[in-house]
Amino acid sequence: MFYSIDLTIAWALLLAFSVFVYVVLDGFDLGIGILYPFFREKSDRDIMMNSVAPVWDGNETWLVLGGGGLFAAFPMAYAIIMPAVYPPIIAMLLALIFRGVAFEYRWRANSRLSKRAWDAAFIGGSVTAALAQGIILGAFLQGIEVEGRAYAGGWWDWLTPFSILCGVAVVAGYAFLGACWLNMKLEGEIQHRVRIMARGFFVATIIGIAAVSLATPFLGAGYAARWFDWPQIALTAPVPILIAGIALLLFRTLFHPERDRLPFILGLVLFALCFLGLGISIWPLAVPQEITLWEAAAPAKSQLFMFVGAIVLVPIILGYTAYAYWVFRGKLDPEKGYH
């Protein structure tokens, strides 16, 4: 029994890792779609899209691993959560379809109207997907009603002011990451504009983080206890302090014209810390506030079988993913584009 407990924790960590990788990677490429409305020139939009064209489907694969991994390692949690957030999940999936195909269709469309339509699909898809992901996070945090092994709540339980707040915060956060990415990949006048935009979305992101953090303890007694009870507070208190520190540093670098890469890197750190904060809130639950990780876990034999593969394959995947990013590194040449 002891070893199955270890595996359950290992799987929880691995899934948290893949969701985190998904959030930051697809975060910046969804962010580019969210920033699209601020750039009306076709040439600007072309180069923005080109900056993620070779990597976007790899980024989205982490979402498939998140869903597939949850299904495999915690089938009961998957079976409860999916029906509970059915409308936002369906909205997210359809939105990802719109923005995904826009990557290809945009270059094939030859009438002005259809080009505009696919730009709109890219924008609408990106915004909707980000909003839906935030709402799903909010619905998850605020707790899901369970009876036996199934979802027992209503169809609109997911829709609350808190989940909407999370949705808006995620949209702002993704736009901020996208702006940091573009700041790194572009140069000249457009980079200047992107940097100014990054400042605005940075402020919005910080407000979002603060609002979600302040609201979370009021969702249930469990959250407040996990954060504020002694002695945990000695471990949890550094997280908000670190976030404040990183935020300060980010604010300074965003006004520093020579810093191309640093804002993006600090942005990733900021997201990692927020993710850690979410982890502290949720631990050790698989479905707040009812089901623990161990209650939802697949049999040890299932978790072990996958784990053997995962510890070998995930580093390999990270290796060739990093290589793909390395191949397309550096500033984009607006004269050339990719062929």
Place this chain on the structure above:
Amino acid sequence: MDTFLGFDAVMLARMQFGFTVAFHFIFPAVSIGLASFLAVLNGLFLWTKDEAYLRLFKYWLKIFAITFAMGVVSGITMSYQFGTNWSVFSDIAGPVIGPLMAYEVLTAFFLEAGFLGIMIFGRDKVGPGLHMFACLMVAIGTAISATWILSVNSWMQTPQGFAVAENGQFVPEDWWAIIFNPSFPYRLAHTLTAAYLTTAFIVGGVGAWHLLRGQRENPGVRTMFSMAMWMAAIVAPIQIFIGDAHGLNTLEHQPAKVMAMEGHFESHPDGAPLYLFGIPDQEAQELKYAVGIPKLSSLILKHHLDAPLDGLDTIPRDEQPPVAVVFWSFRIMVGIGFAMLGIGMWSLWARFRKRLFEAPWLHRAALVMGPSGLVAVIAGWITTEVGRQPYVVYGALRTAEAHSPLGASAVGASLIAFVVIYFVIFGAGVAYILKLMHHAPALGERGVRVEPGPIRTAGVTPQNQMRESGHDIAPETP
């Protein structure tokens, strides 16, 4: 009972899942074949330095990029539909099939997506060797993906290697037995071959279109048509052979499905006929207006004219699959298979007479047969999935007990959204693909991006227009 437009939640969930998965299936079926075709083309180009292969590579790469994007986005949907529509199934069968699907993601999806960018955009950046490696990784990734998901699908058809726990979950006992379940090798061979054949006929149809439009001297067109016809001549007979073996395997493990495929409501103790046509009437338990060849079914399935074959009269009514759907979809698949064989043989004859590129009737037939593989693949999939009913895990879990606790209106509304959006989005994608196919592969065929850079927005240059029209001109000619 809670219904939406007259359907209950289970039926709506089945319709939604069936619709999204059938739509999704089209794209991998093509991208499995195209990825291999592209790897072969790139390899042939590197080996022979023949420009025709590079031209074809770039030509089909553009089509592949669109197909792959549509496959990715429709596939993400699938990884969540298990939970949204079949949460009870996910909870119960998750411990067994979940890990196999996780392996699919880890071994295949990342491999494909990771190297796709390099395959499409990276030739100049990484050099020919690594670029070839990326092409191979994408091709291998598509095949690995098919292997895992067909293992899952086969396990749902012929489950073994598991036990039922106290909480009702299926618990894995023997992974080897689960992965290599009895129908897996046959289904894998049959489906992969189908994907290759489907692609071959699409490529052949495009080649035939350009041959009919006066592109007989275009080496790209000649090469693609010739390669496709070799595939048809060699692989179509192999596929019929594999299909037969798969059928015998089904007879052994899922006899009711074969009875429905054959339209055998009655048992035949001394030789069963092969029905070519008939109207299945499940209420009356009979095949109306049946036209059949006596004893042929026994010959095919038992290799003996007088071998007895049981009919659906030996299966309780609540264990029977819907006969009409299975009966017809099976006939559509088999009919297309034999038509493909016909094209393959016809092309051999034309090739033997050295008239492969001057045979307009063959070209017309190949053009008509261009999309036939897609129809056959969907028909085959309907045969096997509907033939598994009323079970979702054959003999172990009924479909009616596996669905999510969702209201009919929620499933119904999202079903309508899926149908409308899929037709708009994928309809546009198919239109763009057809537009690309309409141009003949030209000398100096361009890569995936239409415009070389965002700076030049004024559309194609005159030189490119001449190239696009398919006339071979020297690259230097203005």
